[in-house]
Amino acid sequence: xxxxxGPPDPAGxxxxxxxxxxxxxPAVRDLLDEALAGVAARPTRLIxxxxxxxxxxxxxxxTVGLGQxxxxxxxxxxxxxxxxxxxxxxxxxxxxxGEAATQLPWDAPDRIKRLNxxxxxxxxxxxxxxxxxxxxxxxxDGGAGKALQVMAGSSGLWDAVRAVLKTGRFFDDGHDQRADxxxxxxxxxxxxxxxxxxxxxxAVFIGDEPYTVIGILDSVTGRADLNDAxxxxxxxxxxxxxxxxxxxxxxxxxxxxAQLIAEQAPIAIEPNNPSTLTVDAxxxxxxxxxxxxxxxxxxxxxxxxxxxxxxxxxxxxxTLLSVLERISEIGLRRALGAARRHIAVQFLVESVxxxxxxxxxxxxxxxxxxxxxxxxxxxxxxxxxxLAFGSPLLGAFIGLVAGTYPAWKASAIQxxxxxxxT
Amino acid sequence: MSTAVAxxxxxxxxxxxxxxxxxxxxxxxxxxxxxTIGQGEYLSIVGPSGSGKSTLLHLLGLLDNxxxxxxxxxxxxxxxxRERRRAVLRGERIGFVFQSFHLLDHRTVLENVALSMVYxxxxxxxxxxxxRVALDRVGLSHRMEFAPTTLSGGERQRVAIARALVAEPSLxxxxxxxxxxxxxxxxxxxxxxxxxxxxxxxxxxxxxxxxVSRRAQRQVRIVDGTLKW
Numbered sequence: 001x002x003x004x005x006g007p008p009d010p011a012g013x014x015x016x017x018x019x020x021x022x023x024x025x026p027a028v029r030d031l032l033d034e035a036l037a038g039v040a041a042r043p044t045r046l047i048x049x050x051x052x053x054x055x056x057x058x059x060x061x062x063t064v065g066l067g068q069x070x071x072x073x074x075x076x077x078x079x080x081x082x083x084x085x086x087x088x089x090x091x092x093x094x095x096x097x098g099e100a101a102t103q104l105p106w107d108a109p110d111r112i113k114r115l116n117x118x119x120x121x122x123x124x125x126x127x128x129x130x131x132x133x134x135x136x137x138x139x140x141d142g143g144a145g146k147a148l149q150v151m152a153g154s155s156g157l158w159d160a161v162r163a164v165l166k167t168g169r170f171f172d173d174g175h176d177q178r179a180d181x182x183x184x185x186x187x188x189x190x191x192x193x194x195x196x197x198x199x200x201x202x203a204v205f206i207g208d209e210p211y212t213v214i215g216i217l218d219s220v221t222g223r224a225d226l227n228d229a230x231x232x233x234x235x236x237x238x239x240x241x242x243x244x245x246x247x248x249x250x251x252x253x254x255x256x257x258a259q260l261i262a263e264q265a266p267i268a269i270e271p272n273n274p275s276t277l278t279v280d281a282x283x284x285x286x287x288x289x290x291x292x293x294x295x296x297x298x299x300x301x302x303x304x305x306x307x308x309x310x311x312x313x314x315x316x317x318x319t320l321l322s323v324l325e326r327i328s329e330i331g332l333r334r335a336l337g338a339a340r341r342h343i344a345v346q347f348l349v350e351s352v353x354x355x356x357x358x359x360x361x362x363x364x365x366x367x368x369x370x371x372x373x374x375x376x377x378x379x380x381x382x383x384x385x386x387l388a389f390g391s392p393l394l395g396a397f398i399g400l401v402a403g404t405y406p407a408w409k410a411s412a413i414q415x416x417x418x419x420x421x422t
Numbered sequence: 423m424s425t426a427v428a429x430x431x432x433x434x435x436x437x438x439x440x441x442x443x444x445x446x447x448x449x450x451x452x453x454x455x456x457x458t459i460g461q462g463e464y465l466s467i468v469g470p471s472g473s474g475k476s477t478l479l480h481l482l483g484l485l486d487n488x489x490x491x492x493x494x495x496x497x498x499x500x501x502x503x504r505e506r507r508r509a510v511l512r513g514e515r516i517g518f519v520f521q522s523f524h525l526l527d528h529r530t531v532l533e534n535v536a537l538s539m540v541y542x543x544x545x546x547x548x549x550x551x552x553x554r555v556a557l558d559r560v561g562l563s564h565r566m567e568f569a570p571t572t573l574s575g576g577e578r579q580r581v582a583i584a585r586a587l588v589a590e591p592s593l594x595x596x597x598x599x600x601x602x603x604x605x606x607x608x609x610x611x612x613x614x615x616x617x618x619x620x621x622x623x624x625x626x627x628x629x630x631x632x633x634v635s636r637r638a639q640r641q642v643r644i645v646d647g648t649l650k651w
Contacts, residue, residue, distance in 0.1 A: 030540050041528030332524045335485065336589075337513010337541035339506045415485045419520060420476075 026342060035349035038326075046354065049318040052311030053358025053395050054365060060304030061366025061391050065383045069374050072382045081162070081221045084119075086251040086258055087280040088112075088265050102276035103245035104269065106234070109156050111268045112249060117257030122157030123246030124223065126150075127237055132207030134230055136193045148189050149229040150206060152237030152246075160250040161220045166190075168198035168215030176233040181240075184215040186227040206230065209240065223250065258282050308398060311358065315402035319351045323410040330410055331418025344411035351403025352396050359395015363388060431497050433592050433624045434459035434482065439491035441477050451477040453647040455491070459593070459626060464619040466638035467628045467649075474647040476597070479628045483595050484512040496592050513542040517586030521598035523578045525570040525585075531557065532566040535585045542589050556588040557581070560614060576607030583614060587623075594618065596627045600634055612637050 090102045112121045127150045134148040237243040262281035266274035374381035441452040469475040480486035535553040560580040600608035643650045
């Protein structure tokens with residue numbers, strides 16, 4: 001009996017294939033198939049396992065997405081005021097030797113107004129008032145005079161700095177031409193003088209001269225110094241304090257025109273010597289935005305990272321449990337010729353798949369969250385593509401890290417222990 | 423295969439194999455076993471529990487390493503092999519049939535059988551076809567797409583036998599193959615073994631059941647870690 005010829009061929013295949021090379025080579029695709037089957041075998045568990053990663057990645061994508069979106073809205077609003085403001089001033093350094101520093105002409109606003117893209121323009125100047133104090137006539141301010149800044153402006157200034165009145169009115173070209181003794185008070189200046197209404201035509205003394213208060217400012221944009229000042233028309237300032245020329249020209253441009261106006265304004269004002277003027281124009285887009293975003297993102301990223309840590313621990317936990325449950329499967333695979341590393345790779349791939357699926361779902365949830373909130377708030381959703389495409393990979397990476405220990409545990413299981421019993 | 427006819431080398435050749443488990447106290451589970459299983463032989467190894475027959479099975483199946491001695495499988499000296507090569511040799515040369523079947527519940531019968539070809543490098547295209555042939559061989563061609571949990575114990579063990587055969591092993595190693603089965607199903611399994619033997623397969627069945635043991639062509643008894651003839 002022992003001399004029976006040749007080994008049997010129960011499967012009917014070619015028995016020449018029987019003595020194969022002594023190398024265990026399951027294809028990568030085979031290991032992937034086995035891992036996929038392992039994952040798919042327990043769908044309920046799969047969903048529960050991915051939950052942590054889904055939440056973590058969703059939190060990350062959602063918070064970063066909303067952070068970027070919100071920052072985008074903040075800077076848009078911020079831009080509207082700052083991005084349309086252009087200021088022209090004489091160059092402090094003065095002209096070449098002996099030549100006096102350039103003076104801004106009084107007709108600068110008229111010259112600027114003709115430029116396309118200018119919405120409003122006005123001049124503003126600080127007055128040298130010597131030792132003159134500003135005093136409320138009624139003595140309601142306690143009697144003592146206040147050392148307040150006194151300024152002068154053209155009638156166009158109010159529109160150029162988006163001034164809003166608390167009460168009363170602005171001075172106009174008429175006041176300017178007649179050199180009427182009227183003033184408009186800045187918000188803080190009015191508080192210090194104890195004046196909060198103008199219907200009784202209150203007056204203030206600047207030095208020995210009385211001026212009628214015709215209006216009180218509520219807010220201005222870009223020129224905070226106006227809040228603390230008493231402002232009179234240019235014409236009045238020329239007469240009372242010999243104002244020779246405006247200090248600065250304030251321009252409000254149409255959205256997007258600021259850069260262009262900044263180039264054209266000096267030429268329009270000083271066609272012969274445009275370089276003697278300095279221009280303050282808004283920075284190029286992006287510089288402001290970056291600063292705001294980085295602050296917000298630091299916090300959001302921290303939140304997402306904590307959520308992901310929890311998600312990773314979840315995967316590690318469930319994979320470890322799964323290894324313990326499938327000890328007999330591990331033993332069987334070893335008996336069928338699987339090497340330790342095949343077992344390790346299978347469990348590692350399984351947890352990577354779980355992490356990747358979690359990342360994919362989480363990204364979807366995060367994107368939906370960002371778009372949904374933006375839609376409700378009427379925002380423009382802003383989402384970095386790298387975030388949207390990178391997050392599923394982040395999930396996979398978390399799966400990889402989380403699966404390392406369970407995979408090592410699985411590969412260390414001895415086949416004889418695994419096959420014993422049951 | 424012409425060389426195999428000319429020189430029928432034994433499938434299993436054990437000389438003075440020992441397996442001690444370090445103590446304290448040190449357990450001498452297998453102490454000096456000499457065992458030769460020729461090609462096409464049907465051998466049973468009987469012994470009471472605690473006699474060391476499980477340890478012998480693990481050693482025969484390359485699931486465990488001897489403490490000393492010589493073990494050649496198909497003429498390959500297994501003592502000098504590293505873990506990875508042992509895994510390959512195990513997958514290619516040995517088909518296991520376990521008392522508790524060890525089928526994967528979440529995979530179909532066909533996939534369970536095909537699984538034993540994954541780690542030995544059978545091309546994907548051939549696997550399903552060969553698995554079908556093997557299942558047909560044990561009379562289960564009508565159960566291929568079923569889940570193992572829906573099968574009877576006897577059917578499950580036949581699936582396990584098909585899985586053991588499909589990779590064309592040199593040795594079919596069965597560990598209490600009828601231990602979880604009733605008399606009728608046990609008989610059916612033993613008949614499959616008889617048929618395999620008549621077709622030239624080399625079988626080693628480890629059991630404590632004399633009814634199972636009697637079916638073999640040759641019987642050895644293991645007592646206290648040594649073989650009695």
